[in-house]
Amino acid sequence: MxxxxxxxxxxxxxxxxxxxxxxxxxxxxxxxxxxxxxxxxxxxxxxxxxxxxxxxxxxxxxxxxxxxxxxxxxxxxxxxxxxxxxxxxxxxxxxxxxxxxxxxxxxxxxxxxxxxxxxxxxxxxxxxxxxxxxxxxxxxxxxxxxxxxxxxxxxxxxxxxxxxxxxxxxxxxxxxxxxxxARWWRSERAPHGASSFALPRGVVVVIGVVCFISFLAEGSMLDWSAVFLHEVRGVAVAHAGWGFVAFNIAMTAARLLGDSVVNRLGPRIAVLAGGMLACGGFVLATLVPSFAMAMVGYALVGIGCANIVPVMFSLAGRQTRMPESVAIPAVTTMGYAGVLLGPAAIGFIAQQWSLQTAFLVAAAALACVAVIGSLLRVR
The missing domain is CATH 1.20.1250.20 (MFS general substrate transporter like domains)
Structure with a gap:
């Protein structure tokens, strides 16, 4: 033992x-x-x-x-x-x-x-x-x-x-x-009589909204980055997938370094900086007519989004409005809904206006996430 x-x-x-x-x-x-x-x-x-x-x-x-x-x-x-x-x-x-x-x-x-x-x-x-x-x-x-x-x-x-x-x-x-x-996975149970399901409320709703928008951005990269590069930037289909590769590698690297960044800057500044960086990445990739700049922009989106959701899960575990066994599933479900509904919303906006407009709307949403996330307080 x-x-x-x-x-x-x-x-x-x-x-x-x-x-x-x-x-x-x-x-x-x-x-x-x-x-x-x-x-x-x-x-x-x-x-x-x-x-x-x-x-x-x-x-x-x-x-x-x-x-x-x-x-x-x-x-x-x-x-x-x-x-x-x-x-x-x-x-x-x-x-x-x-x-x-x-x-x-x-x-x-x-x-x-x-x-x-x-x-x-x-x-x-x-x-x-x-x-x-x-x-x-x-x-x-x-x-x-x-x-x-x-x-x-x-x-x-x-x-x-x-x-x-x-x-x-x-x-x-x-x-x-x-x-x-598996031997080291936790086996504790909630206290007898504790609530095991409840609708999200209080700060948990706000945390869930932040996760929803952050996951929306990730889903947009997965489903629309290659389409944008091919149809808007004229990149060959065989090479259009490199945008998501740049996003994914950048996000992975940023998460590996993320704990030290959050410990050094604090969660509020980390979320504010991350959201603004991701917003800037979307704007750069959308407005600058260059394949290279689009790749840089996608990488910035990955770096910016990388630590927002982890910080939100940490806040969900520290808040006292709801038990964590109820709050974490609520936040996870709201966030995952962003992955499913986000790409559909991007497609709807692109159909009505343009894909560039849809990406700029996503950029604006990330700027809102940066501000809202940085203002969250938990006890």
């Missing part, structure tokens, strides 16, 4: 592993989408409908995951979510009908969303007990997991491996990481 000096360190490492797992697993799905589309004979419209199942499963599972974590502890819930991911990954690589793909995505998304929620509850407790900012570093491992998973599956497929073989390799990796870290 570890002594009191090694236990906190092992819990920090196990929490990083918990963040790595869903990023690693969900990144496996992206390279498999074309295979699923061809296997089931889907058109673009049907594929779009089925992809909504992934987000729907996540949104539905997050409040339930918070309730279960309060009653059963984080460890049991996270082990259940890992089982859901491991069982559905091979199904995503083999399902050949729209209904089978949709059900698999619904269950897979539920596992990812529940893990996202509960791992943040654990991270809040581990950070609080450490007495220093650690949330940005935890979130960095989600990004590292996503980059690792996408690269691994792409390499396997390029080497001639089947979609099923690639998914089984990822599933085995998830099992191995879980086996090495």
């Amino acid at each position: 570890p002594d009191s000096t090694t236990l906190p360190a092992r819990q920090r490492v196990s929490t990083r592993a918990a963040f790595f797992i869903p990023g690693f697993a969900i990144a496996c799905w992206a390279p498999l989408v074309p295979f699923a589309k061809a296997r089931a004979g889907l058109d673009d419209a049907m594929l779009g409908v089925l992809l909504l199942c992934l987000g729907l499963g996540s949104l539905l599972s997050m409040p339930l995951a918070g309730m279960l974590a309060a009653r059963r502890g984080c460890r049991q819930v996270m082990l259940l979510t890992v089982l859901m991911m491991v069982l559905t990954l091979p199904l995503l690589a083999t399902a050949s009908t729209p209904s089978a793909i949709g059900i698999s995505l619904l269950v897979f998304g539920a596992g990812i969303g529940a893990m996202d929620c509960v791992m943040n509850i654990q991270a809040v407790v581990v950070e609080r007990e450490s007495g220093r900012a650690m949330m940005s570093g935890f979130h960095a491992f989600y990004s590292i997991g996503a980059l690792t998973g996408a690269a691994l599956v792409s390499l396997l497929l390029s080497a001639g491996a089947s979609a099923l073989a690639a998914s089984l390799v990822v599933a085995a990796g998830v099992v191995a990481i879980t086996a090495g870290s």
Whole structure:
């Protein structure tokens, strides 16, 4: 049994592993989408409908995951979510009908969303007990997991491996990481009679709104950055994806350094500077007619957004308006809604006016986030 000096360190490492797992697993799905589309004979419209199942499963599972974590502890819930991911990954690589793909995505998304929620509850407790900012570093491992998973599956497929073989390799990796870290996941339960579900209220609503807009910006980069580079800047389709790569690498690097930045500047200044930097990145990429400047702008958006959400989760864990087992699922759900609804809102604005206008609206929203986030107070 570890002594009191090694236990906190092992819990920090196990929490990083918990963040790595869903990023690693969900990144496996992206390279498999074309295979699923061809296997089931889907058109673009049907594929779009089925992809909504992934987000729907996540949104539905997050409040339930918070309730279960309060009653059963984080460890049991996270082990259940890992089982859901491991069982559905091979199904995503083999399902050949729209209904089978949709059900698999619904269950897979539920596992990812529940893990996202509960791992943040654990991270809040581990950070609080450490007495220093650690949330940005935890979130960095989600990004590292996503980059690792996408690269691994792409390499396997390029080497001639089947979609099923690639998914089984990822599933085995998830099992191995879980086996090495689950022992140190938290098992505390909420006090008997404590609320396990409630609508967000007070400062939790404001924290959720900040997360919603920050995630909206991230979703916009994922779904619209390449479209902007191709259709507005005239970049070849084969190269348009580099904008999101620049955004993702910059965000990952900024999160790895984020804890020291937040400890040095304080959370309020970190959020203010981050929001303004992300706003400036959007403006630069949108208004300066240069591929190079667009890449710089996307990188600035990644750096600016990197530490806003981690700081918000830390605040959600410190506020006293709602129990953390209720507040964290509420904030996670509101933030994830931004990923789903944000790109749709960008598309609507682009249809009515232009994609440049939509990006400038996102920039203005990030400026508001910078101010609102920096003014938040928790007791």
